[in-house]
Amino acid sequence: MLRDCRTAGRPDLLHSSVRAWLGSIAVLAALVVVALGLLYAGVGEPGAVDARLSALVDRAGPTWRHVALATDFLGEPLGAAALVAAAVTGCLALRSPRAAVLVVAATGISVGATKLLKPVVARTIHGENLSFPSGHTAFLTAFALVVALLATGRLGLGRPAGTALVLTAALLAGGAMGWAQVLLGAHYPTDTLGGFCTALAVVPATAWLVDRTADRRTERNTDRAEPKADAGRRQGR
Numbered sequence: 001m002l003r004d005c006r007t008a009g010r011p012d013l014l015h016s017s018v019r020a021w022l023g024s025i026a027v028l029a030a031l032v033v034v035a036l037g038l039l040y041a042g043v044g045e046p047g048a049v050d051a052r053l054s055a056l057v058d059r060a061g062p063t064w065r066h067v068a069l070a071t072d073f074l075g076e077p078l079g080a081a082a083l084v085a086a087a088v089t090g091c092l093a094l095r096s097p098r099a100a101v102l103v104v105a106a107t108g109i110s111v112g113a114t115k116l117l118k119p120v121v122a123r124t125i126h127g128e129n130l131s132f133p134s135g136h137t138a139f140l141t142a143f144a145l146v147v148a149l150l151a152t153g154r155l156g157l158g159r160p161a162g163t164a165l166v167l168t169a170a171l172l173a174g175g176a177m178g179w180a181q182v183l184l185g186a187h188y189p190t191d192t193l194g195g196f197c198t199a200l201a202v203v204p205a206t207a208w209l210v211d212r213t214a215d216r217r218t219e220r221n222t223d224r225a226e227p228k229a230d231a232g233r234r235q236g237r
Contacts, residue, residue: 075136133194
């Protein structure tokens with residue numbers, strides 16, 4: 001009972017309305033990353049699906065290349081840092097340091113995971129450039145997922161609305177960056193799918209970890225404060 005009272009009303013990042021299904025999606029996404037990594041390990045050319053999708057994307061006119069370059073910038077160090085800084089500033093302004101930690105941790109771990117996987121999978125494009133999975137796609141997908149998760153909790157959205165918001169944000173961000181990477185020739189389409197799924201696997205796990213770490217810290221502080229409060233009450237009698 002005491003534990004229930006302590007945990008009631010805590011601002012969990014992984015909101016209860018999306019926790020169960022997002023956890024299931026994270027597991028499936030991780031399996032997709034593993035499957036694609038095994039399928040394209042050591043490959044230096046596009047697969048049949050890559051070739052067809054790339055041909056469709058390449059039909060875009062020169063104007064769309066400027067849009068792709070602008071989108072690509074959001075995944076570059078300067079653009080990514082600006083997005084993260086803005087989000088962290090917003091979280092701190094709303095007095096939610098836990099959310100600020102998630103923004104940094106989820107995006108950082110997602111990109112870090114792609115960097116670790118690239119030499120393991122060893123898929124290449126344009127010679128010796130490691131390509132799987134796409135770090136740009138992982139970053140923007142993770143960023144959008146985090147923002148959507150925070151909005152779901154902040155607005156108290158129920159399961160249908162919360163699910164729709166999180167899924168839509170992830171698909172729009174991941175789809176936009178994936179399209180840009182393929183149009184610019186930086187990645188194969190399946191590389192971007194791998195980046196998208198990497199973010200889907202990493203963000204829920206990171207949110208859960210941040211929640212549990214923050215909750216344990218709060219419990220320890222509460223346990224330390226209770227004996228002091230009891231002693232103060234006894235002295236006042």
